[in-house]
Amino acid sequence: MSGAQPGKQVVPLAEALARLAALEQANKLVEADDLANRMLAAMPEHPHILHLAGIIAYRNGRIAQAVERMEKSEVLAPEAALYPRNMCEVYRGAGQLDDALRAGRRAIELAPRDARAYFNLALIHYERLELDEAVRIADQAIALEPDFAEAHFEKAEALLLGGRMKEGWESYEWRFKLKQAEGMLPKTGKPQWDGRPLAPGKLLIVGDQGFGDCIQFSRLIPWAALLCPQPVLACSGELTTILRQISGIGKIVTRWEDTGDYEAYIPLSGLPRLAGITTENVPPAGYLAPGPALVESWGARLDRLVPKGLRRVALVWAGRPTHKNDRKRTLKLEQFAPLFARDDLAILTVQKGEQIAQVGGYYGRAPLLNLGPEIVDFADTMAILRHVERLVTIDTSVAHIAGAIGVPTALVLPHAPDWRWLLGREDTPWYPSVRLFRQERAYDWSGVIERVSDSI
Incomplete structure (x- = not known):
């Protein structure tokens, strides 16, 4: 490379781009930002540098800068399907839903076999409250990639938001195949509970997902206890003080090793599906009370x-x-x-x-x-x-x-x-x-x- 300083090793562009992408994926955003800025200073019109720099700016909360960089990359390389696909998500974060819709459709036009492009577009239809279209587009992503967990989960959320609970609960079961769900369930060969009666103390209920979800779905523990008396509840320590109020629980544990010899488990958020919960039969509130x-x-x-x-x-x-x-x-x-x-x-x-x-x-x-x-x-x-x-x-x-x-x-x-x-x-x-x-x-x-x- 002309202009290189004597004694300094020149890093090939492909290697530098791979390094930049790796830093972003590893959440080393400060290092990624520094490298992106140095690369932009050297090559301000390179579309992929601009694109990656935009993603990093977005993840660092500089949304306007992200949009500017990524729009420029799209102008410089209008046939690169990856660019509008990712722009779809950045526009969503910026609240520019019309632009996001345009980008999502363009990504599918350029790459009609890309399941991720359909998934991103389904997200936009959800944000626009176009729920039937969100389900339809998510189904297209699933048709291209049947085990695409994020697409199944997005379909579930659109169905549930629209009040289609029975269908929604089924798709909602895919949530544990999401990357962020790793570690939420016990590592066991025991089966997930199917709703059949079990002996006392043989059902493990897992307080999965966030605090709000656990509080919301804990109202269904008494229903499970009718079929499986004295179930064991595994949950975060922050919840034990309040969830011990729920009737029917055998014991509450905060570590997997204390769960005992259970025969089946069920995530707390899986109880609505088994109980057949709809908008018409939600168990009443008032199941918690302060001391x-x-x-x-x-x-x-x-x-x-x-x-x-x-x-x-x-x-x-x-x-x-x-x-x-x-x-x-x-x-x-x-x-x-x-x-x-x-x-x-x-x-x-x-x-x-x-x-x-x-x-x-x-x-x-x-x-x-x-x-x-x-x-x-x-x-x-x-x-x-x-x-x-x-x-x-x-x-x-x-x-x-x-x-x-x-x-x-x-x-x-x-x-x-x-x-x-x-x-x-x-x-x-x-x-x-x-x-x-x-x-x-x-x-x-x-x-x-x-x-x-x-x-x-």
Whole structure:
């Protein structure tokens, strides 16, 4: 290569591109960013460098830069099917769903046998709430690649969101073949439970997936216990305090080695399929309750801390950053300004995690009490919620806690929500005390919090 410095080894372009891709796939995003910028400085018009640099920018949260780089790569190499295929996902993250639809269709036009291109397009139809089309396109991906777990799971989510529960639960079984599901189930030769009776203590129920899922589906444990008395429940330690309230459980364990000699297992999220759950027969809420002593203790503390005469509203504004859809469900604290402008409310934050730091920048008429640092576990959260008039929250585990104990809740949802919240309704069969406030446009929260505030 002309211009190379004497004594410095020149790395072939193909090797540098492979290195860049490997760093991105290994989640070494700082190193990948540095290498991408150096490669762009040397070859700013190379389409594949631009494309990979765009992916890395996207994963680092610089969405506008990602779009700019990847659009340029597509202009430079308009016949490269990989580019619109990946652009489909980046446009989705940017909230540009019309552009995402165009890119997805272009990817299929260029590579009509690429199952991943159909899968990406199915995701876009889900985001646009075109659920029948999402199912149809997912089926095309599956026809090309029958064991494509992500396509089966996307089909499940579209079916369930549309209320087609029986079909949806069947496709939902593919979730354990997803890469991120590794380790969720025990490594065993024992069969998955098929719904037939077992002797006491011989069924293992696994608290799989997130905290919210476990709380939601735990209502079905008593049904399983009718067929298999005293089932063993394996779950995260953070859930043991509250799930031990569920009737019929034999014992709760937090390590695989303590599960004992079970004969069959079932993931907690697999119980709705076996029980034949539809939107019409969801077992009632009210299956959890905070401990009386803890309720009394928090009540006394809040009576001291909260100004007299103000209505108490609890608040959660952010979810777990590693959640696959956190970008579209999480808000900033400042976006709840319509609540903060009220002079009749006291805001009690029950937010956990790093996002608590946003409280430091709070300015509002309503007094704000940051309870997050004092909350030890879900038992504390439940007890606090007994002393508020309303919970206002994004779609996270606290919404499930509130719904399970019957606390009035305003749940703010993205335009294309998680499947469990269904479509076209303000209520939910899972939790009668929860009212749903949906985005009218994808990735646009304008008007949502105003409607919440007006409802209180």
